[in-house]
Amino acid sequence: MTKTANAPSCAGVILAGGLNSRFSGCNKAFIDIGERRIIDNIYGVFKPVFDEIILVTNQPMDYLGWDVTIVTDVYPVRSSLTGIYSGLFYAKNPFIFVSACDTPFLKKEMVETVVSAIEPGAAVVVPQTANGTEQLCAAYSKTCLSLMERQIREEIFQIKHMFRKVRVKKIPEPILREIDPELVSFFNINTREDYAKAKDWLAGHHPSGGHGAAILYPERYAKEK
Numbered sequence: 001m002t003k004t005a006n007a008p009s010c011a012g013v014i015l016a017g018g019l020n021s022r023f024s025g026c027n028k029a030f031i032d033i034g035e036r037r038i039i040d041n042i043y044g045v046f047k048p049v050f051d052e053i054i055l056v057t058n059q060p061m062d063y064l065g066w067d068v069t070i071v072t073d074v075y076p077v078r079s080s081l082t083g084i085y086s087g088l089f090y091a092k093n094p095f096i097f098v099s100a101c102d103t104p105f106l107k108k109e110m111v112e113t114v115v116s117a118i119e120p121g122a123a124v125v126v127p128q129t130a131n132g133t134e135q136l137c138a139a140y141s142k143t144c145l146s147l148m149e150r151q152i153r154e155e156i157f158q159i160k161h162m163f164r165k166v167r168v169k170k171i172p173e174p175i176l177r178e179i180d181p182e183l184v185s186f187f188n189i190n191t192r193e194d195y196a197k198a199k200d201w202l203a204g205h206h207p208s209g210g211h212g213a214a215i216l217y218p219e220r221y222a223k224e225k
Contacts, residue, residue: 135160184201
């Protein structure tokens, strides 16, 4: 069950099964951001929110130091969809909240906002910004399992493909910005350039936004200007 009040039972799932091909093969979960590794930050966010935490990885020996349930992909295909499917498959709770292991600035308030928005009949609860939906900072119901399995077998790995077939509750950007003004919860590290941006953001961060937003999302910031 979830520790967040007034929300359906939900597990927290960390996806750590990527190839890290754009990061020279290094495991991004163990990158230092400030004085903490990314995986430590995400675990620290999840711990007070969820009673059940699942980590999906194909390198389970690397994560034995955390108090989590470690599982591997049910299907031998590396994709975010297969990771979400595996988290749902093994979860004891009827919902899961999903985060990738390369999101250094995920906020506890963002997790709580998504989880608290779960309601009967909704198969997916997902944040939506001007750039689209954030599928890897979202909640999924076990009712999605059969549809996900069908997509995986048909090699359709785009998560949003199933949104047309289930009830999706979208959390609008104004609500998201109330708890995360710069939307840093959605920033993920794919490349060395992204890593440099993350360190620059920490070094020059201003709580009022602006400067930090321009560093992490230069293209978005230019459009807004």
